């Protein structure tokens with residue numbers, strides 16, 4: 001039996017290749033991919049802008065069905081029994097449990113995290129990425145059974161955006177009745193709004209696109225700030241102070257990926273508040289920053305890169321409990337077949353579609 005992989009041979013060039021399906025080693029799994037979504041970071045890779053991934057199989061957000069189980073696999077990483085045919089979500093990275101970060105319990109920062117994701121498809125077990133008919137889950141990857149009430153399109157995003165913002169909000173310990181200001185109403189911002197709302201917080205969200213702000217309302221945002229109506233940092237900050245009885249938000253969260261947004265955030269947060277930095281992931285993109293203001297306000301910054309693997313399970317539980325409360329399925333607005341991945345990437349890059357999903361047959 002053979003499976004197919006979509007390989008980026010060089011930036012902007014995709015090729016389909018076939019390989020024999022591997023038999024999973026001890027503690028490993030072979031999945032048949034059901035759905036895979038195009039993430040923003042894929043677009044950086046597609047255009048050659050990723051720091052480590054320069055070619056190979058793309059794709060990391062996905063949900064799959066167990067096709068084969070290696071010796072010793074009987075339960076998922078939350079202890080639930082699993083069998084062939086079950087839908088599972090997998091951390092797209094591995095935790096080696098031996099590097100300095102892992103030894104210190106910082107699995108989110110594992111220094112060998114992309115060991116397999118970076119391998120070339122010729123190398124066994126071939127299926128190193130999600131833009132494939134199959135996916136090989138290594139013993140160092142965490143996987144969780146997907147609750148039945150989560151549709152495929154939503155489950156496919158669980159292992160990236162949702163887990164990451166959930167981890168960030170947990171790190172900053174957002175509390176009941178606190179106020180959070182979220183900068184950016186894209187996928188990350190909308191998930192963050194819903195999570196913050198369910199934590200009992202008041203949610204302020206900033207974006208420049210009216211349609212996104214409208215959607216943010218459906219995801220629990222209490223206050224919407226349009227960058228065009230409030231067109232300076234000072235105006236936005238004054239409005240946030242007004243909403244928060246004069247002091248600023250307890251927590252800020254940057255999910256726009258714009259370096260200047262990071263500098264802006266500390267203006268909106270109260271003295272002693274916390275700031276979660278998620279969106280800016282490109283190294284070497286600079287912004288003017290006011291360190292004196294940071295010191296005087298004594299804001300604690302929580303950077304979030306990937307997540308502790310068990311947050312994937314928490315993300316699935318969150319989705320399962322709130323599936324009818326927020327329109328998660330609406331976040332995917334375009335569907336493509338496996339042979340149309342190039343179009344999915346290009347249309348996503350040109351922002352003709354917001355969230356593209358590759359549906360496998």
Ligand SMILES: [Zn+2]
Nearest residue numbers: 039061160161
């Ligand atoms: Zn992603």
Ligand SMILES: [Zn+2]
Nearest residue numbers: 096099102110
């Ligand atoms: Zn490690």
